[in-house]
Amino acid sequence: MVKGAAGRRLLAPGALHLDRRIGRTLAVYLVVITVIVGYNARAIADQRGSALSVNVAARQRALAERYEKDVILTTQGIQADPGEDAQQLLANADALLHGGDVQAVQGADEEIHIRPASHDPIVVAKLTEESRLIEELIAAGDDLYAMRTGQPGYQEQLRNLRIVGAQVTSISNDAVGQMTRETESALARLVAVVIMLGVLGAIAALAMAWFLRRTAAQRAAQFRSLVHNASDLITVLDETGMIRYQSPSAEQLVGVRSEELIGTSYLGLLDENDGSRLLSILADLATSADPTASATAEYRLRHEDGSWRSVESIVSDQVSDPTVKGLVLNTRDVTDRKLLQEELAHQAFHDPLTGLSNRAVFRDRVDHALARAARIGSRSAVFLLDLDGFKTVNDSLGHDAGDQLLVAAAQRLQFQGRSSDTIARIGGDEFGILLEDDADETSARAMADRLLAAFSVPFEVRGRELFVRATIGIALSVAGESNTDEMIRNADTAMYAAKAAGKARYEFFRPFMHARALERFEVQADLEQALIRHEFVVHYQPIVDFESGRALGVEALVRWNHPTRGLLGPLEFIHIAEDTGVIVPLGLWVLGEACRQTVAWRAEYPEASDLRVSVNLSTRQLLEPDLVPRVRQILEASELEPAALTLELTEGSLMQKIEETVTKLRALKELGVRLAIDDFGTGSSSLGYLQRFPIDILKIDRSFVDGIAALDSEDPALVRAIVEMAKTLRLETVAEGIEETEQLDELRSAGCRTGQGYLFARPLHPDAMGAFFNKVADEPLAMTRSDATAP
Amino acid sequence: MDRDARNRIRLSLAIGVFALLLPAACSAAPQPKGQVVDITLSDFHIDSATASVAGGDVVLQVHNGAPATHEFVVVRTNLPADGLPLGPDGLSVNEDWLDGVGELNEVPAGTVGTLPLQLAPGRYVFFCNLDGHYLGGMHAVLEVSPDG
Numbered sequence: 001m002v003k004g005a006a007g008r009r010l011l012a013p014g015a016l017h018l019d020r021r022i023g024r025t026l027a028v029y030l031v032v033i034t035v036i037v038g039y040n041a042r043a044i045a046d047q048r049g050s051a052l053s054v055n056v057a058a059r060q061r062a063l064a065e066r067y068e069k070d071v072i073l074t075t076q077g078i079q080a081d082p083g084e085d086a087q088q089l090l091a092n093a094d095a096l097l098h099g100g101d102v103q104a105v106q107g108a109d110e111e112i113h114i115r116p117a118s119h120d121p122i123v124v125a126k127l128t129e130e131s132r133l134i135e136e137l138i139a140a141g142d143d144l145y146a147m148r149t150g151q152p153g154y155q156e157q158l159r160n161l162r163i164v165g166a167q168v169t170s171i172s173n174d175a176v177g178q179m180t181r182e183t184e185s186a187l188a189r190l191v192a193v194v195i196m197l198g199v200l201g202a203i204a205a206l207a208m209a210w211f212l213r214r215t216a217a218q219r220a221a222q223f224r225s226l227v228h229n230a231s232d233l234i235t236v237l238d239e240t241g242m243i244r245y246q247s248p249s250a251e252q253l254v255g256v257r258s259e260e261l262i263g264t265s266y267l268g269l270l271d272e273n274d275g276s277r278l279l280s281i282l283a284d285l286a287t288s289a290d291p292t293a294s295a296t297a298e299y300r301l302r303h304e305d306g307s308w309r310s311v312e313s314i315v316s317d318q319v320s321d322p323t324v325k326g327l328v329l330n331t332r333d334v335t336d337r338k339l340l341q342e343e344l345a346h347q348a349f350h351d352p353l354t355g356l357s358n359r360a361v362f363r364d365r366v367d368h369a370l371a372r373a374a375r376i377g378s379r380s381a382v383f384l385l386d387l388d389g390f391k392t393v394n395d396s397l398g399h400d401a402g403d404q405l406l407v408a409a410a411q412r413l414q415f416q417g418r419s420s421d422t423i424a425r426i427g428g429d430e431f432g433i434l435l436e437d438d439a440d441e442t443s444a445r446a447m448a449d450r451l452l453a454a455f456s457v458p459f460e461v462r463g464r465e466l467f468v469r470a471t472i473g474i475a476l477s478v479a480g481e482s483n484t485d486e487m488i489r490n491a492d493t494a495m496y497a498a499k500a501a502g503k504a505r506y507e508f509f510r511p512f513m514h515a516r517a518l519e520r521f522e523v524q525a526d527l528e529q530a531l532i533r534h535e536f537v538v539h540y541q542p543i544v545d546f547e548s549g550r551a552l553g554v555e556a557l558v559r560w561n562h563p564t565r566g567l568l569g570p571l572e573f574i575h576i577a578e579d580t581g582v583i584v585p586l587g588l589w590v591l592g593e594a595c596r597q598t599v600a601w602r603a604e605y606p607e608a609s610d611l612r613v614s615v616n617l618s619t620r621q622l623l624e625p626d627l628v629p630r631v632r633q634i635l636e637a638s639e640l641e642p643a644a645l646t647l648e649l650t651e652g653s654l655m656q657k658i659e660e661t662v663t664k665l666r667a668l669k670e671l672g673v674r675l676a677i678d679d680f681g682t683g684s685s686s687l688g689y690l691q692r693f694p695i696d697i698l699k700i701d702r703s704f705v706d707g708i709a710a711l712d713s714e715d716p717a718l719v720r721a722i723v724e725m726a727k728t729l730r731l732e733t734v735a736e737g738i739e740e741t742e743q744l745d746e747l748r749s750a751g752c753r754t755g756q757g758y759l760f761a762r763p764l765h766p767d768a769m770g771a772f773f774n775k776v777a778d779e780p781l782a783m784t785r786s787d788a789t790a791p
Numbered sequence: 792m793d794r795d796a797r798n799r800i801r802l803s804l805a806i807g808v809f810a811l812l813l814p815a816a817c818s819a820a821p822q823p824k825g826q827v828v829d830i831t832l833s834d835f836h837i838d839s840a841t842a843s844v845a846g847g848d849v850v851l852q853v854h855n856g857a858p859a860t861h862e863f864v865v866v867r868t869n870l871p872a873d874g875l876p877l878g879p880d881g882l883s884v885n886e887d888w889l890d891g892v893g894e895l896n897e898v899p900a901g902t903v904g905t906l907p908l909q910l911a912p913g914r915y916v917f918f919c920n921l922d923g924h925y926l927g928g929m930h931a932v933l934e935v936s937p938d939g
Contacts, residue, residue, distance in 0.1 A: 122858070122899075122900050122901060125858030125900060126858045126859060126900065128858060129834060129857070129858040129859055159881075162881070162882060162923075163882065163923045163926045163927055164923065164927075165923070166882045166921075166922035166923025166924075166926075167835070167922075167923040167924065167927055169922060169923070170859065170921045170922055170923060170924060171858075171859045174859050174860045177860070178860070178899075178900075
């Protein structure tokens, strides 16, 4: 693969280089040929000009002789025209020297133009001498012309004319001879040059042919090397599908040497389906009107070892190309790409951690189920399942443990679902389950029960047993009226309702829940402003000594005096405050308010002079780095003695960042503050752990108190065990949620001495507390339920 | 071998082919011995640098300063230089009636012809016997005196 790519990269500039060289060679050859042809053309024109001049020069002698004869005839009284001869002689002599028009043929009217006969100084000198002698001849002729035969001096003048005539003849012959020689030597030179240029042209042609041949050979070698070394397969098939050519890289792909493949059927390397598909592609291509058409085919090739490789071929029909005469397949191994595509597709549709479908797939399935349900008139059910306390596990044991828990939970869910059900991880610790086909409340309940049962067994994560329950919200479709968003939102709403109702349970969506969910959103929006607007108030529930009926202390409980919705209990907003972080400033405000109020009561009521106050500390607050200094500040500001303050923590919050938490709790202890574990018995803390924390008080959860008076209950024994254990660890116990005297009796007999609940008093507005103090002071043992009737 | 080196070899091969086509260089002729007499030809005159020489080896160096090509004929005669017998056309000397000593058939314009002669004492006439040239005045006399 890499080799092939590198080869292509390296070869591309090489081919360009070859093209340039071919271009240069052709240009040089063209210049050489142009020079040769141009030179020849000019030389031939020169020769033609020379031949004309020689012809004219040669005629001068005959003209001179005719002139001489015509003059003599004239002197003898015979009519002749030596003047015409003289005129021609002079004109020709001038034309030979300087170029000009002369008669083409002696005596004719037609004229031709000649160039100066020569630039050779010897020829020019001879022609000049000839011209001079012609003038002398004409002068001698003129002298004789005036005479008649027999006149005195006639013979002498005639002799003179003949001598000059002979001299003209002589010089004329001489000039023509010289010109002829010059022409001949020029011709010889020309022949030599033409031969030389011919040889040069031949050499240039040979060089070019050699070079082009070598370039073509290089090209072919490059192509061969490209084909041989490329990881891409090049295959040429004949019209019957037999392999005519196969590049060597086939061996890597199918494990058979390319030579052995030649003559075999290409389709034999494919499975039956792919084979017939490829065959139809080839057939389409062969019948295509466009001769340059190509097609792409994806299929698998069988390797000799039985494995399959995914490949992609570009097929082109080159049957009509005489150099190929076949179907050419350019085939690339795309196995890795395919695997990656499949992996990416899986990733796109699956949650990588649990391998379950992801949110997008879940929504898609719900879409389809609803469409189908609407069509055939059946119903579907969407479950949203949330792990209770997952956040605690994640925060206290780390994300790896959280992930392990999610994987284990996913496995349990899958085990409960039918194959037709879609189980997906929607996000975080939230799962979605889709029941298709004939879902109704009964079948959905059965499913929900199974799911809850699956979570009744503890999970084993990192060698620890974790009790993690699930809360489920269920939405049933209304035929033809439900859409996916609505279904999921309804299931979500139902799930919140189930959580609000106490977790580890399921709820079906009911329309009123929707309104409640809306309220929840409003709460979230209003909460931030509420603190600024002083909308929170603190109510106090007395913690009573069973013996005296006196309030030993009060537990501060926050209420929200919502401007439109009235007084809201903590259940309605505390978890939202946790989520948004408002809990931190809110918690500090409650703490400050409670301390201030306690100091005030201590001062006002003698009965409350040693009153203590308990304030809840949320998980989020405990994680705040400046918790201890803030508590100290509040104590100092309120001037409450630190021992009068009890901070209540849940088991869950203690289990996070244990080392850091222990350090913080010790620092709080050093301030003199007392610490209590709230809702003891509901969390996952073991007794062993309790010893690590500097705890003073255990508050027994109301769930134990609820069942303590019932027949056949194990709770009395449990409560007794908790109290015993607390005594062993030198911890105080406070029972929560006491509503009936029977419960009080049981608790007392179990050894518990203090507690809180409607039996004594519900959480009271600070103004009402004065009455409680006074009343208890007046009738210390009158612990009627009259105060606690109204919730 | 790199490409430049191969190009150079090709170039030198081509030059070699052309060199074969060039004519071979000419070699110089040996200089004849004897007393040199410089003679100048012009159109229709002959001038000799000297009118007489001692007998023996004489080298006539004939310079043709004329535009025309001339002939150079040497005869031994006591006839006057302009009184040599003419041929039937009346335009040139009849050499058959004279004692010819030597001649240069053709002295092209601007060249020097060399005519080495063994001259016995006597009277010699030079002339150009092209038609009309002798009659135009191309003749001169050289007296050769006995040795010493």
